[in-house]
Amino acid sequence: MQRFFAAPEQIDEEHHRIVITGADVNHIRNVLRMRPGEELWISDGDKKEYHCRIESVEDDILLTILYAQEPQYELPNRIWLFQGLPKGDKMELIIQKAVELGACGIVPVETKRCVMKLDPKRADKKIARWQQIAEGAAKQSRRMLIPEIRPVMSWKEALAEAEKLDVILMPYELAEGMEKTRELLRTIQPGQSIGIFIGPEGGFTEEEVSQAQEAGACTMTLGRRILRTETAGMAILSILMFQLETGE
Numbered sequence: 001m002q003r004f005f006a007a008p009e010q011i012d013e014e015h016h017r018i019v020i021t022g023a024d025v026n027h028i029r030n031v032l033r034m035r036p037g038e039e040l041w042i043s044d045g046d047k048k049e050y051h052c053r054i055e056s057v058e059d060d061i062l063l064t065i066l067y068a069q070e071p072q073y074e075l076p077n078r079i080w081l082f083q084g085l086p087k088g089d090k091m092e093l094i095i096q097k098a099v100e101l102g103a104c105g106i107v108p109v110e111t112k113r114c115v116m117k118l119d120p121k122r123a124d125k126k127i128a129r130w131q132q133i134a135e136g137a138a139k140q141s142r143r144m145l146i147p148e149i150r151p152v153m154s155w156k157e158a159l160a161e162a163e164k165l166d167v168i169l170m171p172y173e174l175a176e177g178m179e180k181t182r183e184l185l186r187t188i189q190p191g192q193s194i195g196i197f198i199g200p201e202g203g204f205t206e207e208e209v210s211q212a213q214e215a216g217a218c219t220m221t222l223g224r225r226i227l228r229t230e231t232a233g234m235a236i237l238s239i240l241m242f243q244l245e246t247g248e
Contacts, residue, residue, distance in 0.1 A: 001039060001040055001041055002028075002032060002034070002041070002139075003040065003041040003042075003043065003139045003140075003142060004020060004028070004040065004041070004042055005042070005044075005045050005135070005138075005139070005146055006018055006020065006042050006043070006044060006045075007045070008044060011042075011050070013065065013068070016064055016065040017062065017063065017064065017065065018042055018050060018052055018062075018063040018065060019060050019061070019062055019063070020042075020061035020062075021060050024061070025059070025060060025061055028040075028054075028057070029057050029061070034054055034057070035054065036054050036055055036056060036057060037053065038053070039051065039052065039053050039054070039066070040054070040063075041142075043143070043144050044144075045144070045145050045146065046144065046145065047070050047144060048068055048069070049068070049069060049070075049071060049144065050063075050065045050066075050067070051065075051066045051067050051069075052064060052065055052066060053066055071144070073142050073143060073144050074102070074143070074144050074145065075102040075240075075244050075245065076191060076244055077188070077191065077193065077194050077240075077244055078104040078105075078193045078194070079102060079103050079104055079193075079194045079196065079240060080103065080104065080105045080107060080161075080162075080165065080194070080195045080196070081094075081098050081103045081105070081107065081196050081198065081233055082109050082153075082158050082161075082162060082195055082196065082197045083098075083107065083108055083109060083198050083233060084109050084110075084111045084113070084114055084197075084198060084199045084200035084204075084229065085108055085109065085111075085114045085116045085117075085118065085152070085200055086116065086200055086201060086230060087115050087116050087200075087201060088116075090229065090230045091130060092129075092130065092133050094106070094229075094230050094233055094234075095130050095133050095134055095137070096134075096136075096137045097137075097234050097237075098147075098233055098237060099133075099134050099137035099138055099141065099143065099147050100137055100140070100141040101237040101238055101241050102237065102241050102244075103147055103237060104145065104148070105147050105148040105149070105150060106130075106134070106147065106148075106149050107150045107153055107158060107161065108127075108130075108150070108151075108152045109152070109153050109155060109158040109197075110152060110153070110154055110155065111155055111199060111200055111204065112155070112205050112207075112208065113199070113201070113202030113203060113204070113205065114200045115200065115201060115202070116200075118152055123151070123152055127149055127151055130149045131146075131149045134146060134147045134148075155208060155211070158197075159211060160215075161195075162197070162212075162215060162217070163215050163216060164193075165193040165195040166192035166193045167188055167192055167193070167194045167195070167218075168194075168195045168196075168215065168216050168217040169184075169194065169195065169196050169197070169217070169236065170196075170197040170204075170209070170213075170217040170218065170219045170220065171196075171197075171198065171219075171220055171221070171222045171232050171235075171236055172203075172204065172209060172220070172221070173203060173221075173226055175219040175220055175221040176221060177221065178221060178223070180220070180221075181220040181221050181222070184218055184220055185220075185240070185243060186243075188240075188243070190244070194240070196236055196237070197217060198229060198232050198233045198236075199229060200229055201229055222235050222236060
C-alpha cells in the first residue's frame with residue numbers, strides 16, 4: 001500500500017481528516033492515478049501513522065482517517081552517516097540504502113582524498129536531489145520520518161557535528177581485532193545517538209583518523225576484506241540494525 005508524509009497542520013484527528021497538498025498531489029493523482037475509495041498510509045513524520053481512504057482528488061487530496069496506530073518501525077537509536085563524497089552517482093545509492101537500513105540523516109563530507117568536489121553553484125541542486133531520494137526510500141521502507149540530508153560539510157565541520165553525538169564509529173581498513181569491534185558494538189545502549197564515518201574511494205588519511213580519534217571516534221574493523229565506500233556504510237548499518245532491533 002502506498003505511503004506518504006503529512007505535516008501536523010494537515011492532520012485533523014478530531015474530524016478524521018487529512019489534506020494532502022504540494023507535490024504529492026500530482027504523484028497521487030497523475031502518476032499513481034489513485035481515485036476516491038482507494039486506501040493509503042500517511043505518516044506524521046514522528047510516531048503515528050494513519051490508514052486512510054481517499055475521499056476526493058482535486059487541487060488537494062482529501063482523506064478520511066480509518067484508524068491510527070503507533071508502530072515501532074524506527075530504531076531505538078538515531079544514527080547519522082557521515083559519508084566521504086564518492087565519485088559519480090554513488091551517493092544516490094548510498095543515501096537510498098542508508099535510509100532503508102534506518103539512518104536518521106546523512107552528512108556528505110569533503111575529505112582530503114575525495115575525487116568529487118561539489119561546485120557551490122551545483123551543491124544546492126544536488127542536496128535537493130538527494131533529499132528526494134531519501135524521501136522516496138523512506139516511503140518505500142515504511143519509515144516514520146524522512147531522514148535529513150545535510151549540506152556538504154568540511155572535515156572540520158563534520159567532526160564538530162559528530163562531537164555532539166554519544167558514539168562515533170569509524171570503520172578503518174588498518175584497524176584490527178574483530179573481537180574488539182564486537183565488544184565496541186555491544187557497549188552501545190538504546191537511545192544513544194551514533195555517528196558513522198565512512199571514507200571516500202581513497203579512504204581516510206592517517207591525519208584524518210588521528211583527528212577523528214581526538215574527537216572521540218572509535219576505529220573498528222569490518223573484516224579482512226576491503227569494502228568499497230558504497231558497501232562499508234551498508235555493512236555497519238546492517239550490523240547495527242540487527243543488533244539494536246534484537247537488543248542483543
